[in-house]
Amino acid sequence: MENGVPAAPCLSSLTPVSNLAALVDHARAGHIEGAVTQVVSNRPDAAGLALARTVDEGEPDLVVLAGFMRVLGAGFVRTYAGRMINIHPSLLPLYPGLHTHRRALADGVRLHGCTVHYVTPDVDVGPIIAQGAVPVRDGDDEASLAARVLAVEHRLLPAAVGWHCEGRLTVADGRVRVAGAVAPADAALIAPPLSPERLSSS
Numbered sequence: 001m002e003n004g005v006p007a008a009p010c011l012s013s014l015t016p017v018s019n020l021a022a023l024v025d026h027a028r029a030g031h032i033e034g035a036v037t038q039v040v041s042n043r044p045d046a047a048g049l050a051l052a053r054t055v056d057e058g059e060p061d062l063v064v065l066a067g068f069m070r071v072l073g074a075g076f077v078r079t080y081a082g083r084m085i086n087i088h089p090s091l092l093p094l095y096p097g098l099h100t101h102r103r104a105l106a107d108g109v110r111l112h113g114c115t116v117h118y119v120t121p122d123v124d125v126g127p128i129i130a131q132g133a134v135p136v137r138d139g140d141d142e143a144s145l146a147a148r149v150l151a152v153e154h155r156l157l158p159a160a161v162g163w164h165c166e167g168r169l170t171v172a173d174g175r176v177r178v179a180g181a182v183a184p185a186d187a188a189l190i191a192p193p194l195s196p197e198r199l200s201s202s
Contacts, residue, residue: 019150022153023158032165037060038054040054055076056079063119065087068086078121082118085157088117093124097123100112101142101145105136111136112134112149113149116129
């Protein structure tokens with residue numbers, strides 16, 4: 001938010017389309033204090049300088065990368081430092097880069113998920129805003145696991161964009177604070193789930 005004017009997110013992606021749709025739906029419903037004013041594709045024939053120029057011309061308050069599959073230049077990233085958000089399909093710092101679901105399954109992890117973070121010149125290492133996790137089920141393959149993670153992405157990305165636009169996010173010492181967000185003291189994610197008897201005896 002700048003000078004009391006709600007931020008206008010610029011969504012710099014067309015893939016996956018469902019993340020774009022989720023963000024647009026939340027903005028139209030009034031859950032985000034801003035509007036999606038620009039969509040930029042990461043198609044291979046879009047030159048880096050042309051892409052940066054297109055975004056700059058839109059004068060966005062926030063750039064959102066949702067499934068944007070290109071590494072952006074350091075200069076462009078620095079221009080939008082603190083105003084560029086990405087969603088990544090893993091619980092960072094685990095599994096940066098590609099094929100995250102395949103790698104999670106290969107390692108036999110019990111929890112997998114997605115991360116919304118601020119973008120820095122180094123790929124997938126920016127300050128983490130929010131994370132969402134799902135259990136990895138016996139019999140999961142890449143497609144089934146990816147589908148459950150994507151459903152969480154549709155909730156997490158609009159929420160993080162909304163917090164930014166409301167001015168609720170601050171970054172200090174590499175960590176993001178969300179004003180007004182308090183996790184219950186006994187909150188826990190356990191997979192596979194424990195029986196009620198074990199939960200009550202703890």
